[in-house]
Amino acid sequence: MPELSFLLAQVPQAVADGVLTGAIVALGAIGVSFGLQILRFANFAHSELLTWGAYLALVVVAFAGPGTPIGPLSFGWQLIAAMLLAALLTGGLAFAMDLVIFRRLRAKNANPLSMVFAGFGAALVMRNVVVLLWGPGTYFYTNELQIAVEVLPGVRMLPDQIFILGFTFAVVVLLHLYLRYSRTGMAMRAMAESPALALACGVKVENVVRWTWFLSGALAAMAGVFLGLSPQLHPEMGFNLLLSLFAAAILGGAGSLVGAVVGGLLVGLAENLPILVISPGYKAAMPFLLLMLVLFVRPQGLFGERS
């Protein structure tokens, strides 16, 4: 057992690592949370959208190159542009997934369990198509080496990681403003509370559903690119994050943007802080321990609304 003073000295860095992991998880968990509350089912194919987003950005980078690094970052404007393009394409992929699979099931009044299993099937297909197209190996967006900088006493981060945190924060703020003030954002929140009442109000629920798919896909792509930046892409990168995404969404409370973000951060911290004192082998189990503790007290999650 390490000495207490040594452990305490490690805490700030573990918190920083946890926040970074949490930021990526949060971006992915927002889509899962939307899925649970607005689309009304657990979409297990969501994690594959992260993988696809990362690989679609890779294709753009392969054509355009990573570009001259911006300042201390390991990549240039090309990767940022590639990420935005991948977000659009992955949003379109999510939209297409709904069109081909889930919309048909909704039209037949399929129960949520059928939707869940359809999601499992879609996930398997999507993951194997990635292997088919890009192979099972790993890829990097850039080969630039980075040196960690001290951002706070006892906390060192790579410039790319600082960028990820800043970009994620900006996306979350923009998304919050969108959900809070735009008419479509309000309709999404209305749908999250009561699809039947939203329908009775004349809301075009199918349009809201399609937009939710698109938005979830776009956010997943950004999470995927950030995951690929730290540090590599591989076909199971999204799948490996699947349980963390669901843990974050449920911990925060389905349908809540703030909940997904806080849930993501808590999952990140739960994965990184306990390994200071216990074997890293238990790392993956920690978020679920936290999830169980929270759900015992608040079954609707931290920011979820009691139905």
Add this chain to the structure above:
Amino acid sequence: MSAPLLSSRGVVAGYVPGLPIVHGVSAHVAAGEVVTIIGPNGAGKSTFLKALVGLVPTTDGTVLLRDRDVAGLPTSEIVAAGLGFVPQTGNVFTTLTIHENLTVGGHTVSRAALARGVERAYAMFPALAAKRNERARVLSGGQRQMLAIARALMTDPAVLLLDEPTAGLSPKVVGEVFADLRQLATSGVAVLMVEQNARAALRLSDRGYVLAEGRNRFEGQAADLLADRAVAEAFIGVRHGGAEGH
């Protein structure tokens, strides 16, 4: 009487294909009228209203809204065509503010029309204006009903359908809701509602329909229905001699 704004003829509707709950119901309501549908539990009253607004599929019959057959259209199109609907339960978004509830109600209209609708709603229900930025969960039962009605009016509908608008409200608030509905009708809106509080609703109404087992049983002027002994005893809860049944 002016021409009906909403007219249904022979509507057959139900939740499960092949098992209709409404068996060929006809009804109409004109501008400025308040019309109440009464009947025992399970008569298909609420299902009929939901069928009119497209929330329950119709398998036969016509629903003319301002001379346009809207039967079978998606609810969003029917609402946009001029039909407002206030459901019985869970009729406000409790996690949204009052202002956001109104905005969602005006989802199908232009921004300018939305702004006008919001101002009109606050003028009609000042209690809502005072709490515009509060979540709807803080509202009392009567205020929630006001909000549900105000939200349904955001599209400036020609016809307003209400499913038991006074359910669960105190007698004082019931009177206020009915007064609001009468005021709406005076402004030219056609009001068609389903009510369990049959006697009070018919007193407010111009005409009424009695449904039983998913079919039209009686119809006529509200005063005539109230005076009809058979209707009163069977459907309004009034025993011989005029005493309230419950």
